[in-house]
Amino acid sequence: MxxxxxxxxxxxxxxxxxxxxxxxxxxxxxxxxxxxxxxxxxxxxxxxxxxxxxxxxxxxxxxxxxxxxxxxxxxxxxxxxxxxxxxxxxxxxxxxxxxxxxxxxxxxxxxxxxxxxxxxxxxxxxxxxxxxxxxxxxxxxxxxxxxxxxxxxxxxxxxxxxxxxxxxxxxxxxxxxxxxxxxxxxxxxxxxYPALVPLATNESLLTDLRGISLRVEWRAEKNGKTLELGNNDLLFTHHGFSGPAILDASHWIVRDKADLIINFTQVSSEEWRQRFIDEPAKTAHAVLSDIVPARLAKALLEKANVKHDDRVGNLPAEKRKAFIDVICNYKLAISGNRGLAVAEVTGGxxxxxxxxxxxxxxxxxxxxxxxxxxxxxxxxxxxxxxxxxxxxxxxxxxxxx
Ligand SMILES: Cc1cc2nc3c(=O)[nH]c(=O)nc-3n(C[C@H](O)[C@H](O)[C@H](O)COP(=O)(O)OP(=O)(O)OC[C@H]3O[C@@H](n4cnc5c(N)ncnc54)[C@H](O)[C@@H]3O)c2cc1C
The missing domain is CATH 3.50.50.60 (FAD/NAD(P)-binding domain)
Structure with missing residues (x-):
C-alpha cells in the first residue's frame, strides 16, 4: 500500500x-x-x-x-x-x-x-x-x-x-x-434532535399505568392538521410512553411540537356513539373493559369523570361526548423526551x-x-x-x- x-x-x-x-x-x-x-x-x-x-x-x-x-x-x-x-x-x-x-x-x-x-x-x-x-x-x-x-x-x-x-x-x-x-x-x-425516542409525561394518571402495552391508533397533529397516522403498540413506562407507536410518532412531537392523539380502543368515535345507542344498559366500565386492560379502563373513566357503573344510555350528551373523546382522542400530555442518550436515531x-x-x-x-x-x-x-x-x-x- x-x-x-x-x-x-x-x-x-x-x-x-x-x-x-x-x-x-x-x-x-x-x-x-x-x-x-x-x-x-x-x-x-x-x-x-x-x-x-x-x-x-x-x-x-x-x-x-x-x-x-x-x-x-x-x-x-x-x-x-x-x-x-x-x-x-x-x-x-x-x-x-x-x-x-x-x-x-x-x-x-x-x-x-x-x-x-x-x-x-x-x-x-x-x-x-x-x-x-x-x-x-x-x-x-x-x-x-x-x-x-x-x-x-x-x-x-x-x-x-x-x-x-x-x-x-x-x-x-x-x-x-x-x-x-x-x-x-x-x-x-x-x-x-432525538428521533425514535421514548417520551416523558408528568400526568400521574398515566405514569401509574407503567407496564401496560396495547395496540393503539395514533395521529400526530398540529394546528388541526394530521401529520401522520399509525397503528401499533404503545407501552406505558415509568417516565411516560414508549413502544413502536411512540418511537414512530416521536420525531413529530420533538421536532414539530405536534400533539399526539391516541385512540386506545381502535373503534371510531362514530361507532362508539352507535354502540351507546344500541346498548344503553351497559355500564361505562363494561364497554371499556372488554377492549383495554382494566387499569387503563379505570384511568380513562377517571379522566372522563364517568363513574364505573354509569349506564352509557343514561349519560348526558355532554358527558357521553367527553367519554368518547377520552377513549378515542386522548391528547397525551407530553412533558419532554428521553433525549439523545437513548434515542435510536438522530434527526437532522x-x-x-x-x-x-x-x-x-x-x-x-x-x-x-x-x-x-x-x-x-x-x-x-x-x-x-x-x-x-x-x-x-x-x-x-x-x-x-
Ligand atoms: C438501541 C438501538 C437499537 C436500534 N435498533 C435498530 C434496528 O433494530 N433496526 C434498524 O434499522 N435500526 C436500528 N437502530 C438504528 C441504527 O443502529 C442506526 O440507524 C445505524 O446504526 C446508523 O448507522 P451508521 O453507520 O450511519 O452510524 P453508526 O452505527 O452510529 O456508526 C458510526 C460509527 O462511526 C464511529 N465514529 C464516529 N465518529 C468517529 C470519529 N471521529 N473517528 C472514528 N470513528 C468515528 C462510531 O464509533 C461508530 O462506530 C437502533 C439504534 C439504537 C441506538
Whole structure:
C-alpha cells in the first residue's frame, strides 16, 4: 500500500462497513478508522440484541428528511430492498427470517453479532483493513489529498467516506463529532434532535399505568392538521410512553411540537356513539373493559369523570361526548423526551442537497462521500434505518472507483 491510502472510511458502523465493502469491491484499497475498540456497536445492541436488519416492505412514507421525496426515492432505487436481502442471504451468508406479525426481517440466528461479523469479515476478505481505537479528530484537504489527524497518527487518503453516524447513544462511539468534521469540510448541519425516542409525561394518571402495552391508533397533529397516522403498540413506562407507536410518532412531537392523539380502543368515535345507542344498559366500565386492560379502563373513566357503573344510555350528551373523546382522542400530555442518550436515531444532519444524488459525493469538497445517519434521512421503526445506512453506503462506496 502506498503511504496515501486510496479510500479511508471514518466509522465502522453499519454504513462504514458496507461502504468499505463496496469501495473494496470497486477495486479500492480501503482503510476504515474506528474510534472505539470494535465495529458495529449499534448493530450489536439493535433490535434488542437480535438486529432488525431490514424491513420486508418499504415505501417512501417510511422515511423522513428535509429533502424532497424524489431525492429519497432516487437513492433507494439504487439498491432495491430485495437486492439488499439477497446481499445478506447469498453474498455474506446471513439467512434472514421474517417476523410475520411485524413484517421485520431478523437474522435467522436471532443474534446481532452474526450481522456485524458477516460485514466485518467480508470487508477483511476483500483486503480492507479496520484500525480500531482510531478516532479522527481533524480532516484537511491538502493539495488533492485528505489529511486526517488521528491521535498521534496522520493518515492521508485520496478519497474519504464519512460514515460517522449521528449523536444518539454516544457511548457506542457516535458522539456527533462527525458533523464537526463535515462542517470543516464545508457542510452545514440541519438541527439535530432525538428521533425514535421514548417520551416523558408528568400526568400521574398515566405514569401509574407503567407496564401496560396495547395496540393503539395514533395521529400526530398540529394546528388541526394530521401529520401522520399509525397503528401499533404503545407501552406505558415509568417516565411516560414508549413502544413502536411512540418511537414512530416521536420525531413529530420533538421536532414539530405536534400533539399526539391516541385512540386506545381502535373503534371510531362514530361507532362508539352507535354502540351507546344500541346498548344503553351497559355500564361505562363494561364497554371499556372488554377492549383495554382494566387499569387503563379505570384511568380513562377517571379522566372522563364517568363513574364505573354509569349506564352509557343514561349519560348526558355532554358527558357521553367527553367519554368518547377520552377513549378515542386522548391528547397525551407530553412533558419532554428521553433525549439523545437513548434515542435510536438522530434527526437532522447534512442536507441531501449538499451531495450529488448519483454518487453521494460532497458538493462542497470533491473526493468526500457521505453515508448513513450523518445525512438528513431517518426511517421509522422496523429495519428502515439500517436499510438507509446500507443503501447510502453502497452508493458512496461504489462511487469511489
Ligand atoms: C438501541 C438501538 C437499537 C436500534 N435498533 C435498530 C434496528 O433494530 N433496526 C434498524 O434499522 N435500526 C436500528 N437502530 C438504528 C441504527 O443502529 C442506526 O440507524 C445505524 O446504526 C446508523 O448507522 P451508521 O453507520 O450511519 O452510524 P453508526 O452505527 O452510529 O456508526 C458510526 C460509527 O462511526 C464511529 N465514529 C464516529 N465518529 C468517529 C470519529 N471521529 N473517528 C472514528 N470513528 C468515528 C462510531 O464509533 C461508530 O462506530 C437502533 C439504534 C439504537 C441506538
Amino acid at each position: 502506498s503511504s496515501t491510502t486510496e479510500t479511508v472510511v471514518i466509522g465502522a458502523g453499519a454504513a462504514g462497513l458496507m461502504a468499505g465493502i463496496w469501495a473494496a469491491r470497486a477495486g479500492q484499497k480501503v482503510v476504515v478508522l474506528e474510534s472505539t475498540a470494535q465495529a458495529g456497536k449499534k448493530i450489536l445492541i439493535s433490535g434488542g440484541g437480535r438486529c432488525n436488519l431490514l424491513p420486508s416492505v418499504a415505501d417512501i412514507s417510511d422515511f423522513y428528511s428535509g429533502s424532497s421525496d424524489n431525492a429519497i426515492k432516487r437513492l433507494f432505487r439504487t439498491w432495491p430492498l430485495e437486492q439488499v436481502q439477497m446481499f445478506f442471504e447469498y453474498e455474506v451468508d446471513v439467512p434472514l427470517q421474517l417476523e410475520g406479525e411485524t413484517g421485520k426481517l431478523f437474522p435467522q440466528a436471532q443474534k446481532s453479532i452474526v450481522v456485524r461479523d458477516a460485514l466485518q469479515n467480508e470487508l477483511l476478505n476483500l483486503g480492507g483493513e479496520i484500525r480500531f481505537n482510531h478516532k479522527v479528530t481533524d480532516v484537511k484537504k491538502v493539495g488533492g489529498d485528505f489529511v486526517l489527524a488521528c491521535g498521534d497518527n496522520v493518515i492521508s487518503a485520496k478519497k474519504l467516506i464519512m460514515a460517522t453516524g449521528g449523536k444518539s447513544v454516544p457511548n457506542t462511539g457516535s458522539d456527533g463529532f462527525g458533523y464537526e468534521i463535515a462542517r470543516r469540510l464545508g457542510h452545514s448541519n440541519l438541527p439535530n 444532519g447534512i442536507p441531501l442537497d449538499e451531495v450529488n444524488l448519483s454518487t453521494l459525493e460532497s458538493k462542497k469538497t470533491s473526493g468526500l462521500y457521505l453515508c448513513g445517519e450523518i445525512l438528513d434521512v431517518i426511517g421509522r421503526i422496523g429495519g428502515y434505518n439500517f436499510y438507509w445506512a446500507f443503501v447510502s453506503a453502497r452508493l458512496a462506496g461504489e462511487s469511489t472507483k
